[in-house]
Amino acid sequence: MNRGRRGGDGNSARLIARSALRSSLVFRINGRRVRLSAHPLKRLLDVLREDCGLTGTKEGCGEGECGACTVLLDGAPVNACLVPFAHADGARITTIEGLGGRHPLQRAFVAHNGAQCGICTPGMTMAAAALGKSPTLDQVRVGLAGNLCRCTGYSAIYRSVLDSQRGRNRRGRRERSDQIFRTNSGAMKRTKQIRPKKR
Numbered sequence: 001m002n003r004g005r006r007g008g009d010g011n012s013a014r015l016i017a018r019s020a021l022r023s024s025l026v027f028r029i030n031g032r033r034v035r036l037s038a039h040p041l042k043r044l045l046d047v048l049r050e051d052c053g054l055t056g057t058k059e060g061c062g063e064g065e066c067g068a069c070t071v072l073l074d075g076a077p078v079n080a081c082l083v084p085f086a087h088a089d090g091a092r093i094t095t096i097e098g099l100g101g102r103h104p105l106q107r108a109f110v111a112h113n114g115a116q117c118g119i120c121t122p123g124m125t126m127a128a129a130a131l132g133k134s135p136t137l138d139q140v141r142v143g144l145a146g147n148l149c150r151c152t153g154y155s156a157i158y159r160s161v162l163d164s165q166r167g168r169n170r171r172g173r174r175e176r177s178d179q180i181f182r183t184n185s186g187a188m189k190r191t192k193q194i195r196p197k198k199r
C-alpha cells in the first residue's frame with residue numbers, strides 16, 4: 001500500500017533538492033509552529049531528519065513500499081519519502097517524537113515485543129496511531145498493511161496495537177487477543193497467551 005505518492009521518485013527529488021530554488025513554509029511539527037526554508041521538492045523525510053533533527057522517522061526503501069517513514073500529515077498517515085516539502089505548507093505533522101515516548105502504543109510495543117530490530121517501529125506506531133482508540137483486529141491488519149516488518153511476524157505488533165487499549169476495555173481486549181491466535185494459526189483453537197506485567 002503506497003501512501004502519499006504525490007512526488008517523483010526519491011532519487012530525482014534528492015537531485016532537485018540540491019538546486020538553488022527554496023521555499024519558506026510555515027507548518028506545525030508535533031504541535032510546534034515552525035518556519036523552514038528548503039527546496040519545495042525536497043522529501044519531507046529529509047526535511048524532518050536533516051533540517052529538523054527528528055531522526056526517529058526512518059528510511060527503509062525510499063520508494064513508498066515499506067512504510068518505515070510513516071508520519072501523520074493532518075492526522076493521516078503518509079510515506080514521508082514520497083511527500084515533497086511543498087505539501088507541508090500549513091500542515092500539521094506528527095512524527096514518532098510527537099508521541100513523547102510514553103504513549104500507550106509505545107508502552108504496548110515494549111510489553112509485547114512488538115519491536116525487534118526497530119527499523120519499522122516508528123512507522124508502524126504512527127500508522128497505528130492513525131487508527132484511533134479502538135480499532136478491531138481487521139482494522140489493524142488493513143491499517144498496517146503498508147508497513148513491512150522483517151522481524152516480528154506481525155502477531156506481536158497486532159497484539160501491541162490491540163493491547164494499547166488496556167484499561168479502557170479489558171474484557172474486549174481479551175476477546176480480541178484470542179482472536180489473533182485463531183486467525184494467524186488458521187485453526188479455531190484458543191491459545192493462552194502471556195499477559196504483560198501490570199505497571
Ligand code: FES
Nearest residue numbers: 060061062067081
Ligand atoms: S522509506 Fe518511505 S516507504 Fe519505505
Ligand code: FES
Nearest residue numbers: 116117149150151
Ligand atoms: S522489528 Fe525489525 S523490521 Fe520490524
